[in-house]
């Protein structure tokens with residue numbers, strides 16, 4: 210008896226409680242009740258068979274970047290907000306907002322927006338799915354907000370890299386609804402696209418955001434499409450310190466070679482080689498993060514010209530070496546020929562007398578008789594005839610004296626002024642062209 214009584218009381222209490230909550234159901238519960246299946250079909254758009262549902266979209270960027278030149282993509286994290294009216298969800302109330310979240314959102318009809326130029330994207334699920342729905346209970350006006358992160362394609366023209374500006378798009382389209390059923394429109398109530406103050410690229414500055422309509426016609430029909438375009442200009446600061454300054458210093462270092470004596474072969478060779486290798490490394494380093502585009506980028510022009518400068522400084526040493534070797538050869542030839550000249554004249558003084566004597570076939574003695582023996586009579590006096598003859602090998606020895614200037618040293622001296630001047634001119638042209646003209 211007792212147990213049955215208590216059971217009855219308990220059952221009554223539970224029923225009473227259930228009835229109480231049902232009677233005292235909140236607006237939220239009423240809304241959930243409205244969203245139950247056959248009364249509400251989330252597969253059917255609002256205003257079925259009537260006018261197209263108008264969806265107003267706005268985007269608030271939380272963070273933008275990084276830009277990946279290699280893959281030609283940019284990333285963005287943003288709140289995507291869509292607003293539309295679903296008259297099926299009108300409750301007879303004084304316009305209070307009903308909030309839906311979690312899995313309840315899935316019960317609602319939502320526009321099937323997709324990003325046609327995205328490569329990757331994700332919804333944020335921590336700690337709960339980052340989305341919300343506010344339903345105005347008197348008008349059925351719905352605000353649906355999501356937090357998304359996207360990696361989007363961006364066709365980049367890198368011909369002026371790193372002095373370039375880029376325009377990158379984000380394109381939103383409806384996947385299945387044509388403009389007959391769904392109209393996408395940039396928000397009129399709020400700014401269509403905006404940036405949080407903290408949303409900034411690390412290496413770009415955002416010059417502006419513009420919004421467009423981009424309805425596209427496919428075989429099935431015209432699909433609604435919204436486009437937002439970001440104009441960005443690259444911050445040069447990073448490249449100044451990463452690329453320009455090191456290569457300028459390397460080129461200047463290569464000129465140090467002109468002040469080093471050309472006799473110091475190891476010093477000049479190592480300065481030349483070191484700078485060429487350094488520039489080559491910098492060149493490949495600058496290309497590492499860039500795609501293999503078929504055109505010449507500004508950074509390529511810069512690095513190649515630096516390589517040319519460093520290389521010609523190295524080649525200048527080769528020229529100096531050849532010239533100074535020539536000079537040295539001429540010097541030694543000159544000194545040799547000088548020595549030979551003096552040697553020869555000395556030799557003549559000594560050697561000619563017996564030669565002259567032997568040429569004499571016979572002499573006559575004062576007493577009239579001719580004698581064939583010559584050894585005793587004319588040995589003491591050398592004939593003056595031989596002294597008047599010019600020395601036969603003296604003439605060609607005079608020509609090397611013309612080479613006597615050390616042209617190698619001169620080339621070094623000229624290079625000290627010429628190379629910095631040429632580099633300065635190149636710099637003026639380069640910076641003027643890419644910063645002002647192009």
Ligand SMILES: *[C@@H]1O[C@H](CO)[C@@H](O)[C@H](O)[C@H]1NC(C)=O
Pocket residue numbers: 232233
């Ligand atoms: C609903 O419950 C609250 C307290 O939770 C109470 O104040 C209110 O009167 C109840 N309303 C109805 C209609 O029962």
Ligand SMILES: *[C@@H]1O[C@H](CO)[C@@H](O)[C@H](O)[C@H]1NC(C)=O
Pocket residue numbers: 304305306345346347348350
């Ligand atoms: C809900 O919609 C009604 C009618 O459009 C409007 O008057 C009311 O201000 C809205 N409520 C909120 C909280 O926006």
